[in-house]
Amino acid sequence: MGYRFKDRAQLYQALTHRSAIMELSSSGVCSDALPWNERFEFLGDAVLGLAISRRLMDLGQGLVEGELSRIRAALVNEVSLAVVARTLDLGRFLVLGKGAAKSGGRKRDSLLADGLEAVIGAVFNDGGFAAAEAVVDVLFGNVLRGDLMHLVQTDFKTMLQELTQEKFKKVPSYEVLLETGPDHNKVFEVRVILGTEELGRGSGASKKRASQAAAQQAFSKLSNEGEGEETP
Structure with missing residues (x-):
């Protein structure tokens, strides 16, 4: 991914799913001070959208607004994000409750996509937009430098x-x-x-x-x- 966290606690939070915290709470452990990744996911969604939009403005010079929007949507949808997450083997590092893990959560598109957005949000929070944009370039660079219109012509x-x-x-x-x-x-x-x-x-x-x-x-x-x- 190409980024080293200054505050590794933010990375841990980005990888922690709600199910892990709820499991601790149900076992009697006070979980009030143990945040999960949904806030970082919210932030990462916005950061990723902006970073992708900036790159498309640079690389898609011949494309109109509607085409750019469709390409961005194809890049940041759940299935596409899960594919990128798998290249990082992100599922192996997700902190899940036992139930979510046993039900295949580490391979589920929704959890992988949410986790990837959360990590991008954590990078932004830890290192700023330039750092987050650099991570997005690493993760999506090959796709962005390819045939962009092919992304909206998926078979x-x-x-x-x-x-x-x-x-x-x-x-x-x-x-x-x-x-x-x-x-x-x-x-x-x-x-x-x-x-x-x-x-x-x-x-x-x-x-x-x-x-x-x-x-x-x-x-x-x-x-x-x-x-x-x-x-x-």
Whole structure:
């Protein structure tokens, strides 16, 4: 990550999930003076958004405001942040309650994304914006220097197929559930199925868009499932 904390207690707080503090409290330990990472997560969300926006202004000279906003959203969404967190092996360092840890919390996208934002917030609090921006450059630099428009053209159908093949040795199928509206303004609703289980639904102005929306929902669902889930 490229940053050394002056106050390591801030890093520890950034890595501490609410479940760990609540567990201490329920066991009779006074937890009032033991903060968890949600305040740093709140701060880190804002710092990350600003740092990414500044870099996009520099690197995306030919892009209009709407495109810049979509690219930023693609970079800082839960799935993308979890991917970055995994490159740091962040899950291994999260301080979780026993229940959260046993349920696969160290691999859950939401906890990884929140933890990464909290760490960025802690860097800002400890070293200022320049330090936080430097960390963001390290974590997101390769992506930012690549094809930015590719970030908003993600093929979730391919991503879902790769994921289901890896986890379940199966490929999903798609079914059109509904087709409404006149020819010039149709709306399609599609569901994605793995075996006999429905994984997600999506709608769009074409079957392709609806299928992508369904695949995105399914991909997010499967990515957030902890270990030990039954195979569909």
